[in-house]
Amino acid sequence: MDDSDSRYPTIVDDNQQALGFVTRRAVRAVEGVCGDHITPFKVTVNADEHLRIVLSKMYQFNSSWMPVLDSDGRYVGEVTQDSIADYLSSGRSRRQTGQPAIVSPAVAAAEAAAAQAASQHS
Numbered sequence: 001m002d003d004s005d006s007r008y009p010t011i012v013d014d015n016q017q018a019l020g021f022v023t024r025r026a027v028r029a030v031e032g033v034c035g036d037h038i039t040p041f042k043v044t045v046n047a048d049e050h051l052r053i054v055l056s057k058m059y060q061f062n063s064s065w066m067p068v069l070d071s072d073g074r075y076v077g078e079v080t081q082d083s084i085a086d087y088l089s090s091g092r093s094r095r096q097t098g099q100p101a102i103v104s105p106a107v108a109a110a111e112a113a114a115a116q117a118a119s120q121h122s
Contacts, residue, residue: 010075016074018073020038022034043063044067054079077113082113083113
């Protein structure tokens, strides 16, 4: 958690269905299993949602991050305000060609966050 700056690790079941998250406070202060301390998500985003919808949900629910789920409700990753800013400033949002991106912005932002976390572990 600390190495990847993961504030809220997402808990999934055997089918990768997102169950909720566990706070750092719960992890550090409480004994037992994570399943006993799961907090349900206030909001999630679908992998194919437009970036405007993602940002609207973030503002509506006063959240700096949201889990990204596929059409079957399986956990894909998370999208954060920082990953959106990185995505928009990188040129990938238009693939530096001026053409609309083929990849969903929510998925691209989640992939960017995962790539950044992976590079921090290397």
